[in-house]
Every structure is written in structure tokens, then in C-alpha cells.
Amino acid sequence: MDRVAEILPYRASWHECNDNHFVQSAGAGGAVVERVVNKEPRQIMNEAEMDQAMAKIAREIHKAVGNQDIVLLGIRTRGVPIAEWIAKKFHQLTDKTLPVGVLDINLYRDDLSEVDHQPVVKQTELPVSIHGKGVILVDDVLFTGRTIRAALDAVTDFGRPRFMQLAVVIDRGFRELPIHADYIGKTIKTTLAENVKVSIKGVDGENVVVVKTQK
């Protein structure tokens, strides 16, 4: 695991690695290994606060592009239930049902030639054609931006949306690419030694956002 993290300082941003890596680099400069132990996990959002965040994102989407033909695309794994949550809030607000699709970005990752084993690929499921529509990508945490870059490529292979935007529950900083979110549940300050974990009931058993120092 150490070796992987040294090659891939940003790898901790991928969902499947969140719990397994404790190493972070200081960015492009090279692998600086930090070990910080015995820091208590801090809770950033409880279920009610997450629900408010989804409502806020839904309101902002409604205000910005609510009169247009839009599709929510959740990025596997946790982006999908989050997109459905936002769609539910949007429906409560406007009575309009937004189509929700599922995007698997693994085939578009920029580190496929560096990982030790290929990530498990799942299907991308689009309920409607995205051609000419407004696509709003939905993910749990915005960190390096590399997932979103892959998502932009993945969406483009399915057609030419009129525009693409990004909604995330948490923006934690440390971007490695020129990417920003249009709708953010909460912006938090973190250090590179920390791991932001958005738990969703359908996947993790509870709705909560926690920041842990990686051990």
C-alpha cells in the first residue's frame, strides 16, 4: 500500500481507496510521507445537515438552470444515491422529476497504467439521451479533480451535452486540475493527511460526513 501511495499521491481521492491509504504527498513536488496518529475523527455533517445541503443544491440548480432540460449524472458509487437525493429535493421544490443517470468513470481514469490491479468496471446507465441537454455531474467529495476530468471524457463519449456542471456534497480543496464545482453542499478546510468520508445509507449504512486523520 505504501508503494502505491508513493506512486500515486492523489489516489486517496478515489472512492475505493479511501479507507486504505494513510499516505499523502505534498502535491506535485514528490512523495512526502506523513504519519499522524491518534487524531479523533471529526463529524462534519449529520443526516439532517446533509439533507439541508441537498435541499440547498436543489434550490441553486433550480435557480440557475431550473427552466432547462437537465439530467443528473451520479458518479459511481456514492454520487448515484446523492444524485437521487438531490432529485428528490428538486421534486419537492418544483414538482418536476429530474432524470438520474449512473456514470462509471473507471475506463477513463488517468492512472490506469499505474495502478497494480484494474479497478472493477461497472455499467454506465443513462436513462435519456444527454445530447443537447444540461448535464449536472454529482459526486460526494471534490478533491484533486481527477475523477471529474475522467467524468467529462466519459460523458462526451455519449453525446454532446449543451453544458456540463458539477455538484458535490463536500469541497475539500487540493485541486490538481483546473476544475471547480458549481453547487457545493459544504466547503471545508482539510490537510493532506486527512480523509473525507461521505457515508450514504444505501451504501454505508448511515448518512454522515466524517473527516479522519489517516493512520
Next chain:
Amino acid sequence: MAFTKHHLLRIADLTSRDIELILSTARSLKGISFRSVKKVPALRGKTVLNCFFESSTRTRTSFEIAAKRLSADTINFSSGGSSMSKGESVLDTIRNLNAMQPDIVVMRHQSSGLIGRIAAQVPQCHFINAGDGMHEHPTQALLDAMTIQEAKGKIRGLRVVILGDVTHSRVARSNILLLRKLGAHVRVAGPSTLLPPEVDALGVTHTTSVAAATEGADVVMVLRIQQERLGEFAFPSVREYARYYGLSAQHLERAAPHVVVLHPGPVNRGVELSPDVADGSSSLILDQVENGIAVRMASLYLLSGVREPVQ
């Protein structure tokens, strides 16, 4: 769950989890072939060398399309018209081709077990066996399994008949191994001259009667009569084989409801398979071809992620 095998040479090497991972990856990748942009960048910058020392249409094309849909570069090598006609050995040919730095070598050869031997000599490449003599044809068995799973929703517990020249068939061997690993009941049938004496050791039952074999079957896999591998001693004539061992619609009446028929191709129409069955509603032959691309994409994708060469 990660794929850790360095080569894909034999179904015998795979665990049922490996097989399930390849099949689930193939199901995920299948949709790419039905998009308007039939390409993903997953294997960008990788080179796949297709080395076919024995003739092939389906498998070679399928591997080439699979590699291209994953954005790999493909090079096709066939022994006809190459320096092999000047007397170069297979191993020398492969070593030379290997010096051109391919990442994955897809190979077919008429000698059983040869690809495994060559793979051991060239450890820096991933090898995929696309059929070696009478030994194995792992991607064929995988695509058959994917097709059966699609049609039946499962493999465990199904009654599968493999009909024809079992002795000389790498397709039969790979399929028997795979279907047993995934829990199907397998019965082989054919003239006794074409049933290997040790076949029961693989956990299958055998019969020389097509009628008895197809009774209650969920899946019938028909094998091609391989004229190129058969002497004149296996059966008296092709007509006689067709009469006694060709699968016809009548046989299917005794099978389980919604029985499906598979054939690895190319079909000898009217010999091992009657045309009304080949073109009938139970035939999944074209689904097999479709799934062949998906299974090969999955194999290329998963192998290309494995780093450490096995010692």
C-alpha cells in the same frame, strides 16, 4: 476483488472468482459496442499483438475489435507470408516480435500446450491463449458462459450437453472445466470414437446417444466436426455422422422448455447442426459472437492491469 493472473492460458488456472470477475467486467464493457462512439481510452498506448499460427476469422477479428474499442494499438501477425516460411521457429518468431515491445500477445497455435511454454519464455508480456491445438480455448468458454448466463440468468444447476467431437475439441475441454467450476451439470455425447476415455474424471457423464443426452437439457453446445484434426477412422462418413449425431429440431423437443443451442462456429450446416436449428429461435450463435467481443475486452482490460510477472 482483483484479477492477479499474469496470463490467460487455461480455464484450469482460473478460480470461480476469477471467472466471475471476467464475466462481470465483460457485462459492463458490452454496452460500449452499442454506443455511437464505440471506444473508451482504457488501454490507450498499449500494444496488442495478434499472432495466429492457425486460421481463424471470428476469434482474430473479435480480439482485434476488442483491443481497438479499448484504444489499444493492434498488430496482426499470421504465419502465412511470414519468415516462418523461411524456417524460423515459433519461439524465435515470438522473441523477435516481443522485441517490438507489445504489452499483450494473443496467440493461436495448432500445438497443444505450446502457448504456455512460450509464455514462460517471454515473461514481460501478457499472453492470451486464443486456442492451442486440442488443449484449451479459454475465451471461447468464457463467452459461452456469458451467453448462457444472459439467456438463463445463472449457470449453477443447469444441465448442459456438449455434443460432438469432444476428444479433439479445445472448446469442449475449456467449457467442461469452466462449467464444472461454476456448478453446472455437464453431459458429453458423441460417437464413442470421439469421446475421450478419461472424460468422466472431469466430473461429467457421457453417452453415445444424442436422444438420451438432450433429454431434459437446458443448454446444448454443439461442437464443430474438425475435419482438419480427424483421420478417416472416427466415423465412416460425414453423412453417417449427420444422421446419427447431427442435432435436429426433433432432439430439442425432448429437451427442457426454452432450451438454448450454442455453437462455437464455423458451422458445418447439415452436419453437426441442422439449418432449422442453427437459424431457429433457440440458437444463440450470434449472441455468442457479440459476447465474444465483450469477453475479450474484459480479458485485455484485466490482464493489462496486472503488474508483477509470475516467477
